[in-house]
Amino acid sequence: MTTTQVQFNKGKGIRLYTPDQDEYIDAVSGTFNLALGYSYPELVDALKTQLEDLIHVSSSFTGDLAQQVLDSILAHAPAHITTGWMRDIIGSTANEGAVKIANKYNGKNEVISLSLSHHGQTLFATAISGNAFRRKSFPHTVVTQNGIVPAPYCYRCPFSAKGAPACGFLCAEAIHDYAEYAASGGVSCIIIEPILGNGGNIVPPEGYFERVRKICDELDIVLIADEVQTGIGRTGHMFASEYYDIKPDIITLAKGLGGIGIPAAAILYTSQLAVLEKFEHSYTSGGNLLSLTASQKTMEIVSREGFLENVRENGVVLGRLLNRLKEKYSDVIGDVRGIGYMWGLEIVDKDGAPDVNLTNKIIDNGLENHHLILRGSRYGFGNVVKVRPSLTATVDDIEEICARLDKIFHEL
Ligand SMILES: Cc1ncc(COP(=O)(O)O)c(C=O)c1O
Structure with a gap:
C-alpha cells in the first residue's frame, strides 16, 4: 500500500478515516500544517459563518481585517517586529516577498541560504532552497544569484568538527566568508529555518544564531527567519525566533497559521523594512476572507492560556518517549532531536551512515500495518522520520504514536 492508495473522507483531531471507517493516526499533522488538527470544530464554525456571510471581496476592502489579524499575530512576535504583510496564501511566495523587501531595502540582490533547507517550490523558492532535486529538471532557468552554505548539522558536521561551541561555528563563518569574499558585498539577505524542517529536523547549536546575527549586522544583511x-506554536512557543533569540529582521509564516489546512501566510518585519507598495506583492487570493478568518481564529485558540504550555509539557513527554525508542533500537536510531511537537528520528545503518531504504520501509510499514502516518526528509539525506502531530494532540495520542513506532521498530 502507498499513500496514493489510501483515501480518507473524514478527519477529527489527529485521526483520519477511510470510507470503510478504518482509522489512521496522523503523526505529522497533514503536511505539518494542521496546527489544530483535522476539522477543529470552533474553527469550522467560524469558517461556516464566514462562508455564509461573504467569501470574497477585493483586497481593496479587506485592509482593516487584515490589519486586525496581523495585530493578533504581531502581539506574540519578538518586540522589535512591529509590522507585516498579509497578501500571500503560501509559504513560497511569503519567502519571495521577504526577499523582495530585503532587496528593495538595501539595494542588493544576492540571497544566502543553507544546504538541506527548503523554502518552497516556486521557481525562485526552489532556487534558494538548499537541495537540488527539485530544480534539477530546470537547469537553464536562472532566477537568482545565491549562495548555499553548510547547515548547522552537528550530528553530521559538514566540517567534521567535534561540536559547538568548540568548533567556532565554522558553518556560521561560512556565511561570513561567502558574503565577504564570494559575493563581494552583494548579499542582500540570508534566509534560515530556525529548525531545518524538511532537511531532517536539524536543530542548530546554541550560539549559532548569535553569531549569524552579528555577521548580518556587520555586513548589512537582512536576516529572514523562515x-x-x-511558527504558530510548533515548538511550543509561538515563534521559534523568540525561543532561540534569533532576532530576525523578517519572519515568514504559512502552514500552521491556517489552523486546519486553510491556506494562509504572512510576512512580519521591523518598521524600517516597511518598504513595499501594495502592487509590488499581491495575489488574487492573498489575504482572502477565509484565510483571514482561519488565521484570526487560529491565533485566538493557540494564544489561549495553557495551550502552548501544554505543547511544551507534552513535547517533553514526546521527546522522552522517542529517546527511549532510541535507547531500545540504538542500532537503527542514530539521533533523536527536536522540541515541542517537532521531532525527527535519524535512521542509520550498522556503520552509522544514513539509511534511506530503511527509513522508507519504516514509513511504509507504519502506514500499511500500523495505520500510522509518518513522513521522511527528502531535503536532507532522506533518512529522518519526522514526528510532528497537531498541537492539539494529547498525552494519550502521543503515547499511542510512540507505541505504534515501537511496534514498527520491533518488527524490523
Ligand atoms: C520551511 C518551509 N518554508 C517554505 C515552505 C513552502 O511553503 P508552501 O508549500 O506553502 O509554499 C515550506 C513547505 O514545506 C517549508 O517547510
Missing part, C-alpha cells in the same frame, strides 16, 4: 514550519 518560520513556515516552526
Whole structure:
C-alpha cells in the first residue's frame, strides 16, 4: 500500500478515516500544517459563518481585517517586529516577498541560504532552497544569484568538527566568508529555518544564531527567519525566533497559521523594512476572507492560556518517549532531536551512515500495518522520520504514536 492508495473522507483531531471507517493516526499533522488538527470544530464554525456571510471581496476592502489579524499575530512576535504583510496564501511566495523587501531595502540582490533547507517550490523558492532535486529538471532557468552554505548539522558536521561551541561555528563563518569574499558585498539577505524542517529536523547549536546575527549586522544583511514550519506554536512557543533569540529582521509564516489546512501566510518585519507598495506583492487570493478568518481564529485558540504550555509539557513527554525508542533500537536510531511537537528520528545503518531504504520501509510499514502516518526528509539525506502531530494532540495520542513506532521498530 502507498499513500496514493489510501483515501480518507473524514478527519477529527489527529485521526483520519477511510470510507470503510478504518482509522489512521496522523503523526505529522497533514503536511505539518494542521496546527489544530483535522476539522477543529470552533474553527469550522467560524469558517461556516464566514462562508455564509461573504467569501470574497477585493483586497481593496479587506485592509482593516487584515490589519486586525496581523495585530493578533504581531502581539506574540519578538518586540522589535512591529509590522507585516498579509497578501500571500503560501509559504513560497511569503519567502519571495521577504526577499523582495530585503532587496528593495538595501539595494542588493544576492540571497544566502543553507544546504538541506527548503523554502518552497516556486521557481525562485526552489532556487534558494538548499537541495537540488527539485530544480534539477530546470537547469537553464536562472532566477537568482545565491549562495548555499553548510547547515548547522552537528550530528553530521559538514566540517567534521567535534561540536559547538568548540568548533567556532565554522558553518556560521561560512556565511561570513561567502558574503565577504564570494559575493563581494552583494548579499542582500540570508534566509534560515530556525529548525531545518524538511532537511531532517536539524536543530542548530546554541550560539549559532548569535553569531549569524552579528555577521548580518556587520555586513548589512537582512536576516529572514523562515518560520513556515516552526511558527504558530510548533515548538511550543509561538515563534521559534523568540525561543532561540534569533532576532530576525523578517519572519515568514504559512502552514500552521491556517489552523486546519486553510491556506494562509504572512510576512512580519521591523518598521524600517516597511518598504513595499501594495502592487509590488499581491495575489488574487492573498489575504482572502477565509484565510483571514482561519488565521484570526487560529491565533485566538493557540494564544489561549495553557495551550502552548501544554505543547511544551507534552513535547517533553514526546521527546522522552522517542529517546527511549532510541535507547531500545540504538542500532537503527542514530539521533533523536527536536522540541515541542517537532521531532525527527535519524535512521542509520550498522556503520552509522544514513539509511534511506530503511527509513522508507519504516514509513511504509507504519502506514500499511500500523495505520500510522509518518513522513521522511527528502531535503536532507532522506533518512529522518519526522514526528510532528497537531498541537492539539494529547498525552494519550502521543503515547499511542510512540507505541505504534515501537511496534514498527520491533518488527524490523
Ligand atoms: C520551511 C518551509 N518554508 C517554505 C515552505 C513552502 O511553503 P508552501 O508549500 O506553502 O509554499 C515550506 C513547505 O514545506 C517549508 O517547510
